Amino acid sequence: MNKIFETPLYPYTRPPDQDAAQTIRRRVVIIGAGPVGLATAIDLAQQGIEAVIVDDNDKVSFGSRAICFAKRPLEILDRLGCGQPMVDKGVQWNVGKVFFDDRQVYEFNLLPEDGHRRPAFINLQQYYFEEYLVRRALELQANGAPIEIRGGSRVIAIDQHDDHTFLTIDTPEGPYQLEADWLIACDGAGSPTRAMLNLDFHGRVFEDNFLIADVVMDADFPTERWFWFDPPFNKGQSALLHKQPDGVWRIDLQLGWDIDKEEEKKPENVIPRLKAMLGEDVKFDLEWVSIYTFQCRRMDRFRHGRVIFAGDSAHQVSPFGARGANSGVQDSDNLAWKLALVINSQAPDALLDSYDTERVHGAEENILNSTRSTDFITPKSDTSRLFRDAVLDLSERHSFARPFVNSGRLSVPCTYDGSPLNTPDALPDAPARTRPGSPCVDAPLGNGFLLDHMRGGFTLLTLNADAPDSITEGVTANRLDLPAEGQVAERYLGGAASAVYLIRPDQHVAARFPTYDEAQIRAAIRRAIGASQ
Amino acid sequence: MTDLILTPNIDGPDDFYAELLETHDGLTTEQSNALNARLILILANHIGDRKVLSQALGAARKE
Structure with missing residues (x-):
């Protein structure tokens, strides 16, 4: 049986728009059927707003990619009608262990507060996350909601106008034109939309490479997050081990800057590294291997007239802290109701500027946290490493040092302090x-x-x-x-x-x-x- | 909240200075640097007051 990420879920079928005598105008066109594009489309469709997703692929994401989903996005998914399958499938965890050199320096428990429907975090491969969103979208469509996913459809040209955008979409059966009242670009960190519109994307590039491997094994490691600083099996670097559903384990190994990526990705080079980490006797299969570098950067503005950016296309963070997909889903949560009110003429167009204000604020918070984690994990100077190691050394015996240890500040929802939509607090005695x-x-x-x-x-x-x-x-x-x-x-x-x-x-x-x-x-x-x- | 104290505040300054140097006896420069970093973190935690810590960082940078 094929893996879910090898199965076409929304293969190209010729849409009537492609044969229309005149160019068809759609209400909202969303580029990208990733977590953010799907969530946005579902949210709009549930409010009766037409949403057409176009994606050049027809499958869910290849490899696990985003694996850690936080409570707030799960609550948003509940509103979108697909939180439960995620939580049913996902792995819940609360305990994290931190290792330095050859020893465990401390252990923490997230101790989630009780009285919430959803746990603090679940681990779930991005391909499952997307699969459940696709299934929800198709279920809505079957029930008559105005939602559609067009696979094998790549936007190759965008012309911006005051009240719409004009798109050229390439397909296996040739290109066609489509107009969109509103265009939402959810096409990832390398956003072709951003490139086509010649828009900026500023920030820091980190000179480091990480090997990510999804490993299938029957191992008796507990369901915990294990993070190593400078371990014997990866000297001078870091490592992460985290459990996903189906006996799949995510392993991240820091490799440093001067490496040959193609060489490092070869199984004959990956497997010895994993054996050094897991032990010679552990049997495992490699499901997916990737090498990534990362960057913390964002667009100056997320709204450009009738074109709006959401998720990684608008802002990119390092993976430490699980702030990528989690913040992207919060973008869609912020955007969908505003866009629906503007489309229905219940609110002025200016409401959409608050999407920009609020989510730029959220992106700044995420970039700040993710940059600080990265600086701790991969110190950029001798002095930075000196203090990092001093913190880790002290953390074994002294609890005061543990709050300094930063292997990722896990995603918490953004509070829109100072938003123009807020009325000043008139209840100061409340929490x-x-x-x-x-x-x-x-x-x-x-x-x-x-x-x-x-x-x-x-x-x-x-x-x-x-x-x-x-x-x-x-x-x-x-x-x-x-x-x-x-x-x-x-x-x-x-x-x-x-x-x-x-x-x-x-x-x-x-x-x-x-x-x-x-x-x-x-x-x-x-x-x-x-x-x- | 008090400000950073920059006037004499340790009884027996010579004793303290000698103990500080003795603590580094026999260490390589690398080990001494690591000890200093640990010491800074321990003392900073003891002070705790964010304003005082910022003043101390500024004073150390001769601002």
Whole structure:
């Protein structure tokens, strides 16, 4: 049987657009059927917005690639109707071990907070992540939602106009033209769209190479994240071992800068390295090997008129911290509701500028964290290495040194502090973690969880406060009254006696007040849809 | 919050200075550098105050 990443899931079939007498105009065209493009299309289609994905391939990603998915993206996937298969298939882990030279210097436990539907992290190969998104997209399409994935379709020319873009798409049966009201480029770090539009991509290139290997083995390594600094089997470099589903293990080995990539990728060179790491007796098969270098960089702006960039095409980070696919899914979460409101004329075009503001903020945070991890893992000077080794040395005996150890600061959701969509916090006694700009913190509610009840549209959360069932100010916010007890109260009331929260469709807090005041809520809604500037 | 102390603050300065140098006895330059780095981290953690630490880093760079 073929592996899933060898199976065409959306092979090219000739679309009617290719034979139309006049060029057809589509509402939203998305370039790239990776995690970000698929998530964006599903989100739009669930809101009734036509989304056509074009991809030059017809399969899911080859090799595991992104393997670590954080809680927030899983919550977003729940909203998109495909979180459960991911979690069912994924491997959950909490324990990490850090090794320095030939010894374990310490062990940590993520100790995830209870009262959340989703775990802190799951490990899942990107090909499964994409497969479940493709299946969800096809399920929506079968149920009549306006979503379509066109495989074997490569965009080869883009002309930007004020109110649309004009695309030339090459296919196995020749090229055709298509117009798009909106174009979303989710075509990865090497984005051909970015190149065709001649747009910048600035940042740092790290002079280092990493070998990634997916190894299938029956080994009794525990389900933990193991990270080595300067191990005997890879002197002067680092190594990572992490478990994925199906007995697949991800191994990352730092190789340094001056290497011959093609030579290093050959199995006769890879296998001895892995044996030195895993032990001579461990039997394994190589599923996938790749060598990568990495960069931390981003576009100056993610929105260029009717062309919007999301995911790696807009920003690229090092892999340490699992901030690539995780942040890309958060881009799509931020973008889809805004684009839907603008398309439906419920919000001004300026709302889309806040996508740029908020997600540039998110990208900056990710680039900062990922750059710092990289500087710790691959010190760039003798002094940097001196302090790095001193930290690792001390961490074995002294707990104070452990917070300095940085083998990747794992992805946490971005809080949009300072966003123009936020109304200043009017409930200072409530917890800081649910301040305006924050993603809603999940909590048990009835037989389920709070976030189950926020699956689209604006929500008015009330605790110990009266409010109408709904309020309409350009958009409608529906009330969800919460019990003022338990973890919901801890997370949304804190020291406050009562609370009214305005929640955006992407489950971020837009405003919060002690009580319901119609004029205040209307103003907060207008601000949250970009209508008050 | 106090500022970084840049006036004499250690009783028996000669004793401390001798102990500091003795700590490095018999070490290679590389080992001494590593010891200094560990020492800086230990002392920085003891001070803890971010403002004082920034002032100390600035003073060491002669800013």
